[in-house]
Amino acid sequence: xxxxxxxxxxxxxxxxxxxxxxxxxxxxxxxxxxxxxxxxxxxxxxxxxxxxxxxxxxxxxxxxxxxxxxxxxxxxxxxxxxxxxxxxxxxxxxxxxxxxxxxxxxxxxxxxxxxxxxxxxxxxxxxxxxxxxxxxxxxxxxxxxxxxxxxxxxxxxxxxxxxxxxxxxxxxxxxxxxxxxxxxxxxxxxxxxxxxxxxxxxxxxxxxxxxxxxxxxxxxxxxxxxxxxxxxxxxxxxxxxxxxxxxxxxxxxxxxxxxxxxxxxxxxxxxxxxxxxxxxxxxxxxxxxxxxxxxxxxxxxxx
Amino acid sequence: xxxxxxxxxxxxxxxxxxxxxxxxxxxxxxxxxxxxxxxxxxxxxxxxxxxxxxxxxxxxxxxxxxxxxxxxxxxxxxxxxxxxxxxxxxxxxxxxxxxxxxxxxxxxxxxxxxxxxxxxxxxxxxxxxxxxxxxxxxxxxxxxxxxxxxxxxxxxxxxxxxxxxxxxxxxxxxxxxxxxxxxxxxxxxxxxxxxxxxxxxxxxxxxxxxxxxxxxxxxxxxxxxxxxxxxxxxxxxxxxxxxxxxxxxxxxxxxxxxxxxxxxxxxxxxxxxxxxxxxxxxxxxxxxxxxxxxxxxxxxxxxxxxxxxxxxxxxxxxxxxxxxxxxxxxxxxxxxxxxxxxxxxxxx
Amino acid sequence: xxxxxxxxxxxxxxxxxxxxxxxxxxxxxxxxxxxxxxxxxxxxxxxxxxxxxxxxxxxxxxxxxxxxxxxxxxxxxxxxxxxxxxxxxxxxxxxxxxxxxxxxxxxxxxxxxxxxxxxxxxxxxxxxxxxxxxxxxxxxxxxxxxxxxxxxxxxxxxxxxxxxxxxxxxxxxxxxxxxxxxxxxxxxxxxxxxxxxxxxxxxxxxxxxxxxxxxxxxxxxxxxxxxxxxxxxxxxxxxxxxxxxxxxxxxxxxxxxxxxxxxxxxxxxxxxxxxxxxxxxxxxxxxxxxxxxxxxxxxxxxxxxxxxxxxxxx
Numbered sequence: 001x002x003x004x005x006x007x008x009x010x011x012x013x014x015x016x017x018x019x020x021x022x023x024x025x026x027x028x029x030x031x032x033x034x035x036x037x038x039x040x041x042x043x044x045x046x047x048x049x050x051x052x053x054x055x056x057x058x059x060x061x062x063x064x065x066x067x068x069x070x071x072x073x074x075x076x077x078x079x080x081x082x083x084x085x086x087x088x089x090x091x092x093x094x095x096x097x098x099x100x101x102x103x104x105x106x107x108x109x110x111x112x113x114x115x116x117x118x119x120x121x122x123x124x125x126x127x128x129x130x131x132x133x134x135x136x137x138x139x140x141x142x143x144x145x146x147x148x149x150x151x152x153x154x155x156x157x158x159x160x161x162x163x164x165x166x167x168x169x170x171x172x173x174x175x176x177x178x179x180x181x182x183x184x185x186x187x188x189x190x191x192x193x194x195x196x197x198x199x200x201x202x203x204x205x206x207x208x209x210x211x212x213x214x215x216x217x218x219x220x221x222x223x224x225x226x227x228x229x230x231x232x233x234x235x236x237x238x239x240x241x242x243x244x245x246x247x248x249x250x251x252x253x254x255x256x257x258x259x260x261x262x263x264x265x266x267x268x269x270x271x272x273x274x275x276x277x278x279x280x281x282x283x284x285x286x287x288x289x290x291x292x293x294x295x296x297x298x299x300x301x302x303x
Numbered sequence: 304x305x306x307x308x309x310x311x312x313x314x315x316x317x318x319x320x321x322x323x324x325x326x327x328x329x330x331x332x333x334x335x336x337x338x339x340x341x342x343x344x345x346x347x348x349x350x351x352x353x354x355x356x357x358x359x360x361x362x363x364x365x366x367x368x369x370x371x372x373x374x375x376x377x378x379x380x381x382x383x384x385x386x387x388x389x390x391x392x393x394x395x396x397x398x399x400x401x402x403x404x405x406x407x408x409x410x411x412x413x414x415x416x417x418x419x420x421x422x423x424x425x426x427x428x429x430x431x432x433x434x435x436x437x438x439x440x441x442x443x444x445x446x447x448x449x450x451x452x453x454x455x456x457x458x459x460x461x462x463x464x465x466x467x468x469x470x471x472x473x474x475x476x477x478x479x480x481x482x483x484x485x486x487x488x489x490x491x492x493x494x495x496x497x498x499x500x501x502x503x504x505x506x507x508x509x510x511x512x513x514x515x516x517x518x519x520x521x522x523x524x525x526x527x528x529x530x531x532x533x534x535x536x537x538x539x540x541x542x543x544x545x546x547x548x549x550x551x552x553x554x555x556x557x558x559x560x561x562x563x564x565x566x567x568x569x570x571x572x573x574x575x576x577x578x579x580x581x582x583x584x585x586x587x588x589x590x591x592x593x594x595x596x597x598x599x600x601x602x603x604x605x606x607x608x609x610x611x612x613x614x615x616x617x618x619x620x621x622x623x624x625x626x627x628x629x630x631x632x633x634x635x636x637x638x639x640x641x642x643x644x645x646x647x648x649x650x651x
Numbered sequence: 652x653x654x655x656x657x658x659x660x661x662x663x664x665x666x667x668x669x670x671x672x673x674x675x676x677x678x679x680x681x682x683x684x685x686x687x688x689x690x691x692x693x694x695x696x697x698x699x700x701x702x703x704x705x706x707x708x709x710x711x712x713x714x715x716x717x718x719x720x721x722x723x724x725x726x727x728x729x730x731x732x733x734x735x736x737x738x739x740x741x742x743x744x745x746x747x748x749x750x751x752x753x754x755x756x757x758x759x760x761x762x763x764x765x766x767x768x769x770x771x772x773x774x775x776x777x778x779x780x781x782x783x784x785x786x787x788x789x790x791x792x793x794x795x796x797x798x799x800x801x802x803x804x805x806x807x808x809x810x811x812x813x814x815x816x817x818x819x820x821x822x823x824x825x826x827x828x829x830x831x832x833x834x835x836x837x838x839x840x841x842x843x844x845x846x847x848x849x850x851x852x853x854x855x856x857x858x859x860x861x862x863x864x865x866x867x868x869x870x871x872x873x874x875x876x877x878x879x880x881x882x883x884x885x886x887x888x889x890x891x892x893x894x895x896x897x898x899x900x901x902x903x904x905x906x907x908x909x910x911x912x913x914x915x916x917x918x919x920x921x922x923x924x925x926x927x928x929x930x931x932x933x934x935x936x937x938x939x940x941x942x943x944x945x946x947x948x949x950x951x952x953x954x955x956x957x958x959x960x961x962x963x964x965x
Binding site for chain 3: 412432479504505523524528529530531534537541545
Binding site for chain 1: 786
């Protein structure tokens with residue numbers, strides 16, 4: 001990695017910048033303020049959005065909203081279809097994409113020979129990460145729904161989301177593994193461990209916080225995606241629950257249900273029910289993130 | 304702690320190995336076979352479902368049904384069918400209605416070409432190429448009229464001078480050589496700019512409006528410089544917020560915004576008619592369009608589907624106004640019932 | 652970690668390890684990597700097979716040069732035009748605006764979190780940003796239409812901003828991709844070894860100098876890939892654009908105009924009334940193909956840039 005050696009040009013630039021130390025402290029404070037402002041501005045947008053959503057939705061949010069299926073009357077409608085659908089999708093997507101993603105990351109970072117095929121694989125993964133989500137929907141519709149004849153079922157939706165976030169997990173996984181000091185790996189080898197033992201007993205635990213962060217970021221992206229599962233066949237309404245082990249059933253999802261709410265003509269749907277649905281979705285997201293942070297901290301202690 | 308973490312990693316990797324083995328190139332053949340087997344089983348199960356249900360029903364004395372119905376199609380009819388499904392769930396809780404919204408065309412694609420839905424929602428009659436596709440696939444179907452929607456022209460309350468428009472005036476606004484100012488539509492109107500909001504060109508609403516207003520005047524396409532959206536709420540937002548606006552969409556979106564939107568009457572040649580349940584039902588309002596569901600005839604031999612369709616026709620007028628549409632006349636519903644019954648009869 | 656890559660000389664040494672499992676694991680790991688290539692091939696196959704039907708009826712030259720996109724209705728009619736340029740135009744306009752917002756904000760936030768923020772703040776702000784990444788884009792779309800657009804119309808001269816416009820959609824798409832860019836760039840910046848920072852401080856560099864002249868360049872490959880990922884999300888974003896930017900393909904560079912993007916068209920056509928098997932339906936895949944090739948191409952260019960950079964510094 002280039003980061004291990006100090007670039008010469010950088011050193012020259014540092015020396016140059018030291019030539020005019022006069023207004024340094026003012027400039028320093030200004031620079032920090034600009035960076036802080038960038039951070040706060042984004043958070044401010046999030047805050048405005050959240051306040052807006054909570055103001056509209058919190059009154060509508062109660063237990064019956066979580067446990068009811070959809071209804072034509074905004075006061076009776078609920079998010080149960082979307083909630084069970086999204087939770088099932090998440091479980092399956094994590095089960096598919098996390099192991100495969102880590103596997104590919106380990107292969108590329110640790111074992112892959114430095115040849116043309118490997119480089120092709122690397123470039124390909126980086127490029128896949130930039131492919132628009134709706135294209136994955138088209139892929140899933142063609143391959144899983146029709147070619148493999150899974151139909152418009154939970155597994156097709158989960159596969160669409162898995163393929164979508166796989167490159168992101170691989171990229172994050174590689175970064176995390178790369179950040180682990182080679183001395184850990186080499187030390188294990190020197191003590192007689194096989195490369196695989198060294199990887200999964202020594203490198204992987206250290207890299208795990210980074211891998212988990214990447215996976216959670218990717219999964220939280222998958223939670224909010226409407227376009228690919230819409231194309232892969234999510235239903236707008238069904239009065240039954242999804243469970244992750246019932247792979248071949250029709251499925252709903254939170255973003256699809258929220259999409260349905262905002263499209264309905266009555267304000268009770270567009271504003272209150274949709275906002276309450278968004279709060280539920282954000283809660284799911286927060287629980288996921290909290291789990292991740294707990295895991296992250298647990299592994300971090302080990303180091 | 305140490306062992307615990309190791310176990311977790313181990314477990315994760317065990318899963319990794321399992322999953323990856325399925326995706327591995329060496330095992331690709333097996334994986335595909337396994338997948339195919341599973342799918343086959345599933346399909347057989349589905350096929351057997353009908354029989355199983357019939358047996359169950361016979362055992363239960365013909366009351367409790369169980370099974371699932373796949374429905375897709377129009378985003379206009381979708382909420383209506385969902386309302387019926389809601390009521391039906393109270394009567395037959397073990398029947399799962401899976402409702403998708405892919406648009407009328409997308410619905411017919413699944414109905415005829417893929418053949419994995421039993422019912423297709425449509426805000427327009429089926430087109431000839433879709434009829435052909437169904438015929439090619441050997442799928443016979445029954446068209447069932449379930450209600451009416453009145454396309455409603457609207458403007459912002461600030462544009463109070465527009466109360467009624469004739470066909471010619473609409474053509475001058477919406478036609479390919481559309482004008483930009485209200486005084487060019489009618490010299491009595493002030494010289495205020497027109498801002499147009501309308502459904503996108505791939506929607507049934509857009510098609511129906513053009514067929515009704517433009518085609519009789521031998522005009523193929525409307526103007527192309529208008530504010531387009533697939534979401535009627537967004538069109539409503541645009542019309543509400545823009546003085547001098549003109550737009551159209553489904554009746555439901557007007558009914559729910561009567562305090563912020565003004566409806567425009569339509570003069571098709573016999574005087575101004577306002578959009579309302581009455582004028583749509585007695586056919587005096589010419590922008591009313593029928594709403595349909597299409598049912599596969601062979602699916603009607605499944606008591607679950609037959610029961611649902613019968614329930615649909617019996618219940619639709621109780622819920623349709625909640626959803627924002629206009630009931631079909633009793634005569635139309637009776638006719639629909641008769642068609643369905645004869646289809647059930649011929650389906651055996 | 653190139654040092655740990657198995658070089659030909661080392662392979663024999665390792666094979667002596669007596670585990671058969673080792674080689675099986677290796678194959679499985681390899682298969683995981685190959686899956687990504689299969690994905691690409693499958694995407695290409697799907698788009699090419701379905702898109703080829705389209706190009707049997709439409710000349711490629713017309714497709715890429717005609718400046719009007721009206722793929723609905725009767726193909727024989729004069730109004731039927733099938734030039735993808737307006738959609739490309741819409742996509743690039745929205746993406747450009749989004750990057751103008753997201754790159755400074757995202758990199759600023761990343762630098763602040765990595766180099767300035769106390770650990771407590773960092774632990775709060777990062778998950779908060781990740782929440783933003785999970786807000787359904789439908790919600791952001793309505794936020795753009797009902798909050799941002801009215802503000803823009805109040806701020807900017809009358810008539811310059813239409814109710815559906817690329818600017819509002821682009822700004823919100825920009826905010827949406829900030830977490831992606833910030834989080835991944837922050838990871839890259841944090842991964843820069845402390846020895847580099849200490850060396851720079853040792854030479855008397857100030858913190859801002861370290862950030863701009865040491866951390867930035869050292870983390871550049873990670874930053875560029877973060878921006879690429881963000882750009883990919885912006886190009887691929889569908890709902891915000893469909894709601895706030897309008898649905899009318901327009902050739903324009905004016906951010907106040909309404910536009911339609913390629914993704915917006917795909918979703919419009921997928922959920923629309925056009926019957927399948929029609930030219931309109933097949934056009935979905937032709938547009939999908941262009942979208943795929945475009946994002947893939949942009950990424951290739953960016954990767955080449957990263958590679959060149961790495962060569963300079965290694």
